[in-house]
Amino acid sequence: MPSSRSRGQQDDAETSWRDQLSALRNLPPFFRLIYRTSPSLTVTNVLLRLVQSALPAAKLYVGKLIIDEVIRILDAGGDTTYLWELVALELALFLASDLLNRGINLVDSLLADLYTNQTSVDLMRHAATLDLYHFEDAEFYDKMERARRQTTSRSTLISQLLAQFQSTVTLVVLGVSVAAFNPWLIVLLVVAVIPSFIQENYFNQQVYSLTRSWTPERRELDYLRYLGASDVTAKEVKIFGLADFITTRFHKLSMQYYHVNRKLSIKRASWGAFFSAVSALTYYGAYVLIIFQTINGVITVGSLTFLSGAFRQMQQGLQTVLSRFSTIGENALYLQDLFDFFAIRPNIADRPGSIPFPTQLRIGWEFQDVSFKYPNSDTYAIRNLTFKLPAGQKLALVGENGAGKTTLVKLLARLYEPTEGRILLDGRDLREYELSTLRDNVGVIFQDFFRYQLTARENIVVGRVEEGENTERIQDSARKSLAEAVINDLAGGYDQLLGRRFAGAVDLSGGQWQKIALARAYMRDAQLLILDEPTSALDARAEYEVFQRFTALIEGKTAVLISHRFSTVRMADHILFLEYGGLLEEGSHEELLALGGRYAELFELQAAGYR
Numbered sequence: 001m002p003s004s005r006s007r008g009q010q011d012d013a014e015t016s017w018r019d020q021l022s023a024l025r026n027l028p029p030f031f032r033l034i035y036r037t038s039p040s041l042t043v044t045n046v047l048l049r050l051v052q053s054a055l056p057a058a059k060l061y062v063g064k065l066i067i068d069e070v071i072r073i074l075d076a077g078g079d080t081t082y083l084w085e086l087v088a089l090e091l092a093l094f095l096a097s098d099l100l101n102r103g104i105n106l107v108d109s110l111l112a113d114l115y116t117n118q119t120s121v122d123l124m125r126h127a128a129t130l131d132l133y134h135f136e137d138a139e140f141y142d143k144m145e146r147a148r149r150q151t152t153s154r155s156t157l158i159s160q161l162l163a164q165f166q167s168t169v170t171l172v173v174l175g176v177s178v179a180a181f182n183p184w185l186i187v188l189l190v191v192a193v194i195p196s197f198i199q200e201n202y203f204n205q206q207v208y209s210l211t212r213s214w215t216p217e218r219r220e221l222d223y224l225r226y227l228g229a230s231d232v233t234a235k236e237v238k239i240f241g242l243a244d245f246i247t248t249r250f251h252k253l254s255m256q257y258y259h260v261n262r263k264l265s266i267k268r269a270s271w272g273a274f275f276s277a278v279s280a281l282t283y284y285g286a287y288v289l290i291i292f293q294t295i296n297g298v299i300t301v302g303s304l305t306f307l308s309g310a311f312r313q314m315q316q317g318l319q320t321v322l323s324r325f326s327t328i329g330e331n332a333l334y335l336q337d338l339f340d341f342f343a344i345r346p347n348i349a350d351r352p353g354s355i356p357f358p359t360q361l362r363i364g365w366e367f368q369d370v371s372f373k374y375p376n377s378d379t380y381a382i383r384n385l386t387f388k389l390p391a392g393q394k395l396a397l398v399g400e401n402g403a404g405k406t407t408l409v410k411l412l413a414r415l416y417e418p419t420e421g422r423i424l425l426d427g428r429d430l431r432e433y434e435l436s437t438l439r440d441n442v443g444v445i446f447q448d449f450f451r452y453q454l455t456a457r458e459n460i461v462v463g464r465v466e467e468g469e470n471t472e473r474i475q476d477s478a479r480k481s482l483a484e485a486v487i488n489d490l491a492g493g494y495d496q497l498l499g500r501r502f503a504g505a506v507d508l509s510g511g512q513w514q515k516i517a518l519a520r521a522y523m524r525d526a527q528l529l530i531l532d533e534p535t536s537a538l539d540a541r542a543e544y545e546v547f548q549r550f551t552a553l554i555e556g557k558t559a560v561l562i563s564h565r566f567s568t569v570r571m572a573d574h575i576l577f578l579e580y581g582g583l584l585e586e587g588s589h590e591e592l593l594a595l596g597g598r599y600a601e602l603f604e605l606q607a608a609g610y611r
């Protein structure tokens with residue numbers, strides 16, 4: 001995959017410190033998201049951490065007082081009450097710190113769980129508002145994939161962010177008390193930690209660039225993993241003997257990733273070791289300085305333990321704060337993906353002043369010189385199409401594979417909008433109607449309808465979830481679509497779990513699935529019903545029966561049928577014959593036969609096959 005590699009390397013160079021710093025601007029909206037998830041947990045968390053952050057300095061200071069008091073008693077003797085009070089106080093501080101830590105961890109994990117749930121819901125809701133073409137676009141898919149990862153992995157950012165706040169307060173408290181004894185210790189501290197921070201930050205940013213630039217490959221790896229081990233593909237993998245093909249491809253790609261990643265990890269570990277040695281040296285430098293001061297009588301032995309303890313804690317604390325700062329910066333960069341995803345707006349949306357779909361169609365639909373190009377394609381899928389679909393008419397679409405039948409259906413349902421020309425509904429542009437009522441009134445069963453791994457009943461109910469409790473309607477729909485016989489044969493009847501994914505589920509044949517999916521069409525009160533070849537797996541007689549019932553049962557409603565079987569197509573009032581996205585012939589079955597054109601030719605071809 002040479003092209004994507006070179007693109008990846010370009011990304012490497014592009015993701016700079018500046019990106020990371022500017023990504024920090026994502027933190028306030030992120031914090032608002034956390035707060036919105038649970039205001040009470042967020043406030044509790046901050047308060048607990050605030051108290052906790054004062055404890056390290058307090059514990060060290062009480063330790064100092066204890067040592068000084070012990071030395072005083074050793075030198076001069078006297079009452080030990082004060083000493084025991086100090087010991088009791090240190091114990092209390094220790095217990096409080098442990099308790100606070102547990103409280104903080106608990107609140108952190110509760111908050112993270114709630115946040116993950118909330119963002120997952122937000123993500124699904126937002127995805128539902130987007131245009132169909134977004135999902136057919138690879139770049140969008142990468143973005144969505146990255147955003148999806150954010151919903152779970154970003155929950156650790158919550159505790160990082162709050163811990164950062166806590167550590168900073170701890171550092172300030174320790175810093176003020178150390179500076180009171182010897183300000184030079186602070187300078188030493190900063191000198192020791194800054195270079196290590198810079199290297200840490202550099203490598204974090206490298207890892208981010210690497211992960212990001214490998215998104216397409218990681219998606220491919222996920223896909224290969226799915227191909228290699230999934231119920232859906234198992235059959236073909238066996239028949240075609242694809243296991244080796246898939247695993248070799250997976251292995252090759254995963255090793256490529258492993259090698260670049262290993263190189264970076266080794267570099268990171270080596271530099272990390274070097275800087276940690278520098279840290280150790282400065283710590284002992286400071287230690288020697290404090291020991292000299294104690295020997296010279298400038299400070300007490302208690303202060304020696306306080307200062308060396310505080311210095312070590314500050315050094316570790318500062319290192320943690322700085323490296324966490326770069327992890328936060330890196331996480332904030334990832335957060336950008338989530339916010340970018342939420343910023344995508346659908347093009348197909350209600351316009352100001354949109355009107356509800358007519359309760360009763362008067363005129364019907366009209367295509368006026370409609371042309372359409374898929375956003376990612378240079379060629380027209382529909383070309384200069386002009387035709388009328390009067391209210392109540394049963395229209396059939398015929399044409400060879402790729403002629404544009406499904407595309408025309410997508411335009412009718414406004415899943416896409418024409419690139420040129422207009423689609424009118426009762427004399428007004430389709431875009432003037434509210435999307436929600438349009439979707440309620442246009443029911444489509446696609447050839448690649450979805451097989452939900454749910455119960456038979458739920459598989460029908462998805463046609464109109466509002467009617468989920470209406471058993472009569474569900475059974476009626478099943479009867480109309482010929483699914484009733486299929487369901488009656490199932491051990492669990494309507495409550496039988498279908499598919500292969502879950503335990504106790506029963507899989508159906510292609511034709512049986514189609515009958516169930518067709519029942520969805522009858523669940524709706526839609527004014528336009530479209531069947532886009534959902535009957536291809538039915539035998540010829542069953543398809544004939546299904547369509548005959550369909551046209552009779554939806555009497556008075558407008559319908560569009562797509563089928564490659566002429567025995568079915570001839571039932572329609574009007575037929576459009578499409579070729580290369582354009583209209584080649586149109587008329588009733590008899591008219592088209594009389595015309596003696598392509599329709600007649602293909603009809604004869606099929607009829608001859610049956611003779």
Ligand SMILES: Nc1ncnc2c1ncn2[C@@H]1O[C@H](COP(=O)(O)OP(=O)(O)OP(=O)(O)O)[C@@H](O)[C@H]1O
Pocket residue numbers: 136374376377381399400401402403404405406407408
């Ligand atoms: N999502 C898409 N992005 C880009 N091009 C597409 C997309 N879907 C379809 N096309 C192209 O648009 C043209 C029309 O496809 P369409 O699916 O409408 O044909 P069809 O008549 O329904 O075919 P079939 O009988 O095989 O179902 C084809 O050339 C196809 O390659």
